[in-house]
Amino acid sequence: MYPFGRRTKEERCEGIGFVCAERGTASVWLVWLFSFILLVCSGIAYRVLANHLRLIVDTPIKLPVSLTAIPKRIGPWVGKDVPIPPNIQRAAGNDASLKRLYTNEAGNHWVNVYIAYTAHPRTMLGHRPRICYVAGGWVHDSTQADGITSDTGRVVPCLIHHFHRSALSNEKIVVLNFYIVNGLITTDESVFSGLGLRTPNISGDPARYAAQVQISSIMENTIRLAAQDMVELILDFFPDETGRVKAVEYFDLSREFTR
Secondary structure, three states: OHHHHHHHHHHHHHHHHHHHHHHHHHHHHHHHHHHHHHHHHHHHHHHHHHHHHHHHHHHHOOOOOOOOHHEEEEEEEEEEEEOOOHHHHHHOOOOOOEEEEEOOOOEEEEEEEEEEEEOHHHHHOOOOOHHHHOOOOOEEEEEEEEEEOOOOOEEEEEEEEEEEEOOOOOOOOEEEEEEEEOOEEEEHHHHHHHHHHHHOOOOOOOOEEEEEEEEOOOOOHHHHHHHHHHHHHHOOOOOOOOOOOHHHHHHHHHHHHOO
């Protein structure tokens, strides 16, 4: 009787152990399956988020009033749009830009005005005259920090760059350049390297931006005269420190879209 009962008990224990082993194996497989599903879901979520962020970055953020609404007649200056090649626009990566040739027949002057705006300020890192002009074949001669007194009496800080084509050429150009960052005028190009301006503008806020204003010609006196007449009007089209765009208050938006 005892041996038989002992064997039955041992067999019962062996059976329980087998069941426990099977349950342990099943639990391990469930853990692996759950981990695999979690990994796949994480990958899908990452791709969705990455595509969403890419869409945000690639979608231009519009100013309340388009740069194209800047008047073509400013005082004695009369402007004519100069097309920007599509490949240059793609390389620049700006949300908006404008290039015009303004002439002043009374003084026999001319200037090129280039304005660029981006609500993704990190893209402005490479847009510096000492980089762009040199890449275009110009030789840098000098750069000086200066200021322009606008027609309202405001002193606008700027950098004035001098370039020439080559030692055998008499072709020269002078470039007045400054930036507007979140409503503040600056000549400090290092501001674009800050972490706050390198992160994506997820909210699409047009007042979180960087803009560049360039006025160029062959004579320094010419660009100074043009800047004095044009700077205040140009600034009206960009959000100030509070986000206010002055041009909205006096520009007829319906005229912009019907002309």
